[in-house]
Amino acid sequence: MPPRTNTTNSPGLPGREYEAKNLLVLEGLEAVRKRPAMYIGSTDTRGLMHCLWEIIDNAVDEALAGSGRTIDVSLDADGSIFVGDQGRGIPVDTEPRTGLSGVEVVYTKLHAGGKFGTGNYNATGGLHGVGASVVNALSSRLDVEVDRNGATWAMSFRRGTPGVFDGEGPDAPFTTAHGLRKVGKVAKGVTGTRVRYWPDRQIFLKDAQLSVDQLVDRARQTSFLVPGLELRVTDARGEEPVTELFRHEGGISEFADFLASDPPVTDIVRIQGTESFVETVPMLDEDGAMTPTDVERQLDIDIAVRWGTGYDTVERSFVNIVATPKGGTHVQGFERGLLRAFVGGLEGTRLLKSGEEITKDDVLEGLTTVVTVRLPEPQFEGQTKEVLGTPPVTRLVAGVVERELGRFLGSTKANERPQARLVMEKVVNASRTRVAARVHKENQRRKNALESSTLPPKLKDCRSGSVDHSELFIVEGDSALGTANLARNSEFQALLPIRGKILNVQKASVGDMLKNAECASIIQVVGAGSGKTFDIDAARYGKVIFMADADSDGAHIRCLLATLFFRYMRPMVEAGRVFSAVPPLHRFELINPKKGTPKFVYTYSDPEYQRKLAELTKKGQAFKEPQRYKGLGEMDADQLAGTTMDPRGRMLRRLTVDDAMIAEQTFEMLMGNEVGPRREFIIEGAYQLDDERIDA
Structure with a gap:
């Protein structure tokens, strides 16, 4: 047997040396730049927009706290993004533990902020203390100005490092420096925060672009969720700046009405309630140790529901005005309470026959709803806050929905009783259709x-x-x-x-x-x-x-x-x-084509026909009178196969759905019952039609 060879220190072999000195310790914002997807989900357009949501949510949190009723957002031509609010302003005094100003702490320290149960915010979308600091770490330049204490204070950062820029833009000369600069005076009582940042293109993918459509949707959504809040969105990247203003006083009732696309079966029904629960959370004691502590939480529930004649479900859910597109415990509780309310409401009627039963899908058919809850320090699954995970919320929301919606379904009021009857009939019919469809499906395999x-x-x-x-x-x-x-x-x-x-x-x-x-x-x-x-x-x-x-x-x-x-x-x-x-629309039959040139040339649009006609004429290629196909029946089998059916030579257009809500609205406009929007669409298109393109 050959002797064993110790190759621990053999040069040139990967992974041979593994000591403490090989460990990499990432401190502060280094970790964010090393693994950005951990904090913003991805480095494409979605991550770029998530950074913007973090800054906007900070401004909205101030409005929720009762400070400031106006927020300005601007996408500027130099690639920067501006967000300004009239809130209380980030604290500018010195934070005792770090010796840094409040502004520098907020923008350079992970897990630092005023939203950790300190009493500054009752309900907020920012929970982990990483929002502003993550955006700062992923920006090639970030400038912040704070109006507070009768003065305007300013500070700048390059990729998370504080300092001073000598000029405009992220490429200006930069000198590292700590501390706030006093750059002006303001009237007593004037407060607010203004942030301008340039996303770092070393981090984000080249094709990552800011979406003004997503921004407008988010601004509109927020204006519904915070009644009276005014949001101004400006896109200054084009030749002329375009500004849209959003302000709604009707709250989520108006939001649900906006989302609904079908004729109503019921009016908007509001389900509201306040519940409390005890949550055990680790908290620092006087000795600096983490001790499990029972904390009483208050849960505010506000839900708008409305049933229409359609069959699709439109469901939007929010926690402290932060959208939760993947739901969570509040949505689970809502759907559970919804089903229980209808099961109880149908018990006293003769609508359900013996042996019939309803399911959650039957109740959700044709429903448009906005589910909102507010509570201190909600537990989200991940920094992107797409799913609420606080367990007691399910039980509490289910109880409120079952009680309040059950009251509506059993109402004897003149304006509510007919609507309750109609929606229960709709649910029963949905149940019967589901059963019939299932039988139909079983015969379709x-x-x-x-x-x-x-x-x-x-x-x-x-x-x-x-x-x-x-x-x-x-x-x-x-x-x-x-x-x-x-x-x-x-x-x-x-x-x-x-x-x-x-x-x-x-x-x-x-x-x-x-x-x-x-x-x-x-x-x-x-x-x-x-x-x-x-x-x-x-x-x-x-x-x-x-x-x-x-x-x-x-x-x-x-x-x-x-x-x-x-x-x-x-x-x-x-x-x-x-x-x-x-x-194809046209066919050219070439006369004596050159070797290697097909005898028949097809074009698929009028512009392509004109280009091909000019090309053949310029080359001196003779051809017979071009044929214009009026239908598939004018082609023989070889022509149809070669141009339309054979995968080797055909062209297909794939039908896709990038945004389900926009697609739903488009189909409803083009094919639905409402004639007015379709008429406007046709008239608007008629003015854009070129008479010369009409094939008559």
Whole structure:
């Protein structure tokens, strides 16, 4: 046996030496710059916007504390971001433990601030004491001015280090220095904080950009949540500054009304209550040790609910005005109390038949709600504050919702009783529709070859059993079906013809949709159910492709199909599995083309046609009179395959949903019951239409 060799100190081998001197100790803001995603979630646009939310939330916290009713936010042309408020101003006196000014402590020390149960804030969105300091650490320059004690105090930082800039912008010469500078005087009683910072492009990705749309949505949302607060948002990055002002006095009732897109079944119902609970938290005792201490907390609950004639649920939740898009214990409590209230409310009626029962989904159908709670030091899951984790909140919110909503459902008041009856009938109907859809779904699973007779006879199915590689073409008309059937690859491409224009499901009920032969066939062939019971894992095809003529009727058919999929099979759209085929509009047949040049050249738009026409003319290439396709039926099988169906040469447009709320509003405007917004959209588009583009 060869002797063992000790390679502990062998040079050139990685990981051979591991001593205390190899340990890296990150102090202060170094840790933030080393691992920024731990604090802001990511370094893309989402992280860039999160930094802005941290500064805005600090200003909003001042408004919640009763100081200042105006907040200014500006995205400036030099790449900087400005946030100003009229709050109490960051303390400028010396913090005794560090010997630093309050401003320097707030912007350079992690886990430092006035929101750790000191009594300065009753309810706040800033809890961990890392918001301002993290933004400072991730900024190439940050300037802060504070109006307080009759003076204006200023301080600047470069990547978290305090000092003085000799000039404008983040690239100006910089000298390290501590301490505040007194730069002016203000009237007695004038207070406020102004912050301007430049995000550090060493940290954030190159394509990370500030989104003015997200900023406007956040400002509007905050103005609803803090009645009377005025927010001014300015985008000065273009040729002309654009300013939007938001102020709402109606609170979350007005917010819920703004979010709702369908006709109402009930008025806005407010559910309010105040509860208390005891929470055990570690606190420093006189000896500096952490001791578990029972602390009594107060929980303020304020919820606005409203049911409409639609079927989708719009739910927004907030903790101390901080959005919790992923919910948490307050949302769990709300939904639990909601279900209990309806179960109790239906007990005294004859609406539910024997054996029927309602579920949470039945109650949530058509509901628009804004759920807000306020409490000191809530427990969020992570610095990004997307999920509330305080356990007692579930029980307390559920109790308040069950009590207050139960009072509404059992009300005998003349204006409430009919609404309560209507919403209970809606919930019962939703339950029955859900049961019917489940039965319908059970009959829609993909069948094997022996069971394929249960599928619509007009379906031309494919032979492949692989879902990932299979494609379903929904074809306009039986005439195009014949050509498409010859053009397809039957191994993995299936065809389903539809007759004309399908039902506009944005206006129709679920029952009407299921009764419609074309809609029912599409849902049956996709094989994954519909609505809230849709199971994308059961879908029979990897891609669904709309193939209609390239004219106005074809565009309308594609819009109707998109509405069906968005409303009842949305996971397919969200997964990027729904497409629109792009057939060509024109064909050039070349005369004596050069070697290597195809005989037929296709163009897919009028501008492309004009460019190709000019290109061929300039090259002296002779061609026959270009052909203008009016529909799919004018192409033969080879042409349709090569241009529209064969994956090697076709073009597809993927249907995507970047913002579900905006998409919902767009579909409602284009296809819903309200005629006014659609008329305005058409009239506005008519003025923008170029008469020369009309193919007449």
